[in-house]
């Protein structure tokens with residue numbers, strides 16, 4: 001019998017990424033489209049859904065809660081996901097454990113749904129998700145009347161004992177988190193009366209936009225006496241009506257291709273149909289400050305979200321200071337920004353990164369350890385990350401540890417394109433959670449990626 005050897009990917013200096021790519025559907029919007037479709041009466045038809053593992057786990061969970069969720073493939077190959085929902089308050093108790101895989105968004109939004117239905121349900125996830133804090137949703141949902149049983153620190157597996165009659169409330173969230181906001185608003189859908197979440201800084205507003213699209217009354221206004229804070233209110237017990245949803249391309253996935261084109265010499269890449277929700281575009285703003293040749297064309301609105309096409313060309317980048325106030329609009333983009341910073345001239349300081357410690361991995365540590373292994377000077381000072389740029393001469397010659405984190409994996413593969421010696425990652429499986437065609441898309445553009453045995457510690 002021959003033993004199959006686990007493989008991973010090695011990235012080697014490349015010159016000239018060229019061509020165009022349609023990036024996969026937005027992960028945040030895809031989760032919400034399936035969940036809100038499951039809460040609506042009638043049919044919801046979703047095109048452009050991200051078919052990554054995270055979203056497919058949400059689809060499974062919605063089926064387990066009684067909705068019908070099926071992909072339909074048309075003769076021209078276009079896939080439409082068709083959801084038949086059960087109406088607000090109509091989800092049924094699942095007869096098995098709900099496994100949300102790697103997805104914090106899936107788990108936290110689902111907690112809001114389970115907490116507001118009279119049912120007992122158990123939720124779990126992979127080793128990464130089981131280590132992430134759930135207190136941030138358990139606390140507010142508990143105030144609304146749900147009960148929870150869990151391991152220490154409210155980590156998964158988590159048993160939710162939901163209430164059919166959640167109490168409407170005003171919740172002052174201590175963290176700027178769209179997941180927390182959305183979990184409470186989703187529970188608020190079932191409450192008699194209005195539920196308000198006050199977030200300390202504005203975060204992505206996909207939940208608000210899409211709930212309005214399904215017919216709910218949702219208001220957003222600046223919070224009284226708290227500069228920068230936003231109060232978001234949903235009026236409970238609406239009739240949500242099945243709708244058509246067009247999911248734009250994910251700016252957080254586009255980010256990897258954008259930085260790849262910037263740091264690889266002789267590149268020009270076009271990216272079509274990228275979501276440009278203003279609460280998601282902090283990376284593009286930062287890269288422009290660093291000197292990126294990045295233009296947005298064809299700005300338009302699709303399915304209630306702003307979208308556009310991006311054209312990116314190789315650029316000489318310089319270090320900048322990225323203020324903490326920008327973090328909510330680029331919270332998922334710091335790993336790839338750190339790679340751009342490593343290739344830039346001068347130091348880049350990224351402030352206010354505390355939340356990075358509780359993402360799919362401790363991203364502050366994963367970025368810093370990986371960059372140091374690649375010969376880049378890095379400093380962590382509290383919640384600030386400083387990266388000393390190598391002005392286009394990153395040594396490389398390392399295998400970066402991914403810690404089950406898709407964005408860490410893709411980031412180091414991008415850095416390998418511009419480094420003097422190859423950079424590998426210890427595991428490329430995690431990429432499938434958000435961007436299953438990443439390696440294929442990058443290879444088509446001209447990236448020098450090759451498969452190596454996962455056990456090889458030396459890159460070459």
Ligand code: S3P
Pocket residue numbers: 027028029105176177178179180182204331332355
């Ligand atoms: C998300 C919100 C963000 C982000 C995550 C997706 C969402 O998390 O990091 O990838 O879809 O609501 P937080 O709300 O924890 O900041």
